[in-house]
Amino acid sequence: MIKRDRIFYIACGLLVVGIILAFMDEYIALLPLVGAYLLRPSLHALGLAKKYADERQIQIFSRSGNIGFLVVMFGATILAILRQYQGEPPDDFHLLIFLGLVTKAIIGLLMVGDLRNAGVVILISYGVIMGVFAGLQGFDEILAGETPWETFAGIGLIVVFVALGLLARKFPRPVAIVLMLGAVGMIWYRTLWEFSDKDNGIWLFVILPLALIIACLWGRPDTDTFAVSEQ
Amino acid sequence: MKTRLRKFRFERGELSQQQLADMVSVSRQTIVSIEKGDYAPSVKLALRLAEVLETTVEELFTLEEKDYDQA
Numbered sequence: 428m429i430k431r432d433r434i435f436y437i438a439c440g441l442l443v444v445g446i447i448l449a450f451m452d453e454y455i456a457l458l459p460l461v462g463a464y465l466l467r468p469s470l471h472a473l474g475l476a477k478k479y480a481d482e483r484q485i486q487i488f489s490r491s492g493n494i495g496f497l498v499v500m501f502g503a504t505i506l507a508i509l510r511q512y513q514g515e516p517p518d519d520f521h522l523l524i525f526l527g528l529v530t531k532a533i534i535g536l537l538m539v540g541d542l543r544n545a546g547v548v549i550l551i552s553y554g555v556i557m558g559v560f561a562g563l564q565g566f567d568e569i570l571a572g573e574t575p576w577e578t579f580a581g582i583g584l585i586v587v588f589v590a591l592g593l594l595a596r597k598f599p600r601p602v603a604i605v606l607m608l609g610a611v612g613m614i615w616y617r618t619l620w621e622f623s624d625k626d627n628g629i630w631l632f633v634i635l636p637l638a639l640i641i642a643c644l645w646g647r648p649d650t651d652t653f654a655v656s657e658q
Numbered sequence: 659m660k661t662r663l664r665k666f667r668f669e670r671g672e673l674s675q676q677q678l679a680d681m682v683s684v685s686r687q688t689i690v691s692i693e694k695g696d697y698a699p700s701v702k703l704a705l706r707l708a709e710v711l712e713t714t715v716e717e718l719f720t721l722e723e724k725d726y727d728q729a
Contacts (some may be wrong), residue, residue, distance in 0.1 A: 430662060481688050481703075482700050483685070483687070483699075
């Protein structure tokens, strides 16, 4: 049964806009069409428009969304592998997989509530994911029988981030300072030495995750409130 | 989890599923799912249901043997 509420009418409006744009041969037509379909689940996933769905409907949105996410991730992974075998760069699929996995992991960890532990897990996971993706760039060298320097760099990245993550368990704030210096150094290097304002990827893949990790590590530890009151 | 929602619904003036759903601000399908035992409501919804049916949550819902394994 179709629920005729405010969200329904906004989605209908988006659908009409999408159909008109599609008739005009505009590629952007896909955006309002997808938006019309995803409007309701997106609002519920973000905790907005609560009065338009009850708890069971929200649970259904959540479960179907999780299954949809898995399908997109597996699909993107298979397409990335196929593209690599065809000798074409699979970077756009890597970006999609990276964004999906990182967003899911970060939201999940932050919802758990223990910020410091979340910071450690995000730090290690970030290093492993970046290392794996950097290592995959050396795939062609391995196939060609050459020395895969990029794979070695990827392994090095993993080792450094795992070590920092383990250190962060004991010394979260010093590690946060090290990461802060690393992030500032990277901005300084990019802006002063490379004079590049075209590459916004550094903000998305380096500065933003590092800022989030630093914020988590700097936060107060998740202490047992009962134990604290006893002190 | 076993529920006596249907029994209480009839005992309280033969409320329809839609009427009960409107009283606790959920969809009729949610009431259907709870009555069939397919959906375990949140504490908040269980309390709301108990309140409108003038009973207690314990009267409305009881745990079964298998529920103890899942906890």
